[in-house]
Amino acid sequence: MIGKTILMTGCSSGIGYAAAHGLRNRGWRVFAACRQQADCDRLIAEGFDSPLLDYTDTASIHAALSLVLKATGGTLDALYNNGAHGTPGAVEDLPTDALRAIFESNFFGWHELTRAVLPVMRAQGYGRIVQCSSVLGLVTMPWRGAYNATKFALEGLTDTMRIEMRDTPIKIILIEPGPVTSKIRVNSIPHFERWIKWETSPRKTQYETVLRKRLYESRGPDAFELPPEAVVRKLIHALESPRPRPRYYVTTPTYISGILRRILPTRALDWVLAR
Numbered sequence: 001m002i003g004k005t006i007l008m009t010g011c012s013s014g015i016g017y018a019a020a021h022g023l024r025n026r027g028w029r030v031f032a033a034c035r036q037q038a039d040c041d042r043l044i045a046e047g048f049d050s051p052l053l054d055y056t057d058t059a060s061i062h063a064a065l066s067l068v069l070k071a072t073g074g075t076l077d078a079l080y081n082n083g084a085h086g087t088p089g090a091v092e093d094l095p096t097d098a099l100r101a102i103f104e105s106n107f108f109g110w111h112e113l114t115r116a117v118l119p120v121m122r123a124q125g126y127g128r129i130v131q132c133s134s135v136l137g138l139v140t141m142p143w144r145g146a147y148n149a150t151k152f153a154l155e156g157l158t159d160t161m162r163i164e165m166r167d168t169p170i171k172i173i174l175i176e177p178g179p180v181t182s183k184i185r186v187n188s189i190p191h192f193e194r195w196i197k198w199e200t201s202p203r204k205t206q207y208e209t210v211l212r213k214r215l216y217e218s219r220g221p222d223a224f225e226l227p228p229e230a231v232v233r234k235l236i237h238a239l240e241s242p243r244p245r246p247r248y249y250v251t252t253p254t255y256i257s258g259i260l261r262r263i264l265p266t267r268a269l270d271w272v273l274a275r
Helices: 014-025 037-045 058-072 096-124 145-167 184-195 204-216 229-240 252-263 266-274
Strands: 005-008 029-032 078-081 127-132 170-177 247-250
Touching: 005 014, 005 058, 014 029, 014 229, 029 058, 058 096, 078 096, 096 127, 096 145, 096 170, 096 184, 127 145, 127 229, 145 170, 170 229, 170 252, 184 204, 229 247, 247 252, 252 266
Parallel strands: 005 029, 005 078, 078 127, 127 170, 170 247
Antiparallel strands: none
């Protein structure tokens, strides 16, 4: 993979950080983008190219890609869309503006960056675009309505794009992790505090006994939780295999959920997911 180049987002921690190191170790030139300049500076100190890229800022998206293309001479082998956050809360308590905000960072920004990369890949005659989705793009879970919605939207858009791009040499791939060690729970707290008025919610008691405890109390790993390197192994196959799969499941809950949504009636699946 010497000389291969990839732009990946959300590299400050978790999956993105592990992926940046894993691919660099395999000879890729990694452009490890972050949303905060302090994180970019930290990665630069570790020897990475690290452009500032905020999915909610159009100028940031195009400036980051321009820097990458200038550094590579105008080519890019792969894009890994990864950066995302959660906005926990019951759907009835989610202001519409909260949904707009999370879609900007988890969906619209991904689409904008992808559209900007596609002409580059068309011109060079090859490329791979890998989308980091989630088990929550296959099934839903309570309290995660905003995140569920962005991942379901991502699945639909990516599946459509994969079919449309069949007449090109560009491969479109989904990775669907389940519980993976990351900072997504901690990083979701500011969004919860900004948008959810739980004290006046009809579900106040549930917030006190369930959601806020999960958000603010560290209880160790979730059941079946895997380290981010489990995702990196699937990413490597998606990028380097001559015939990458359309989608890659990661973690036992993802495999189980993929099976259950095909075989269970809706009411039965709802019962399982609500537990």
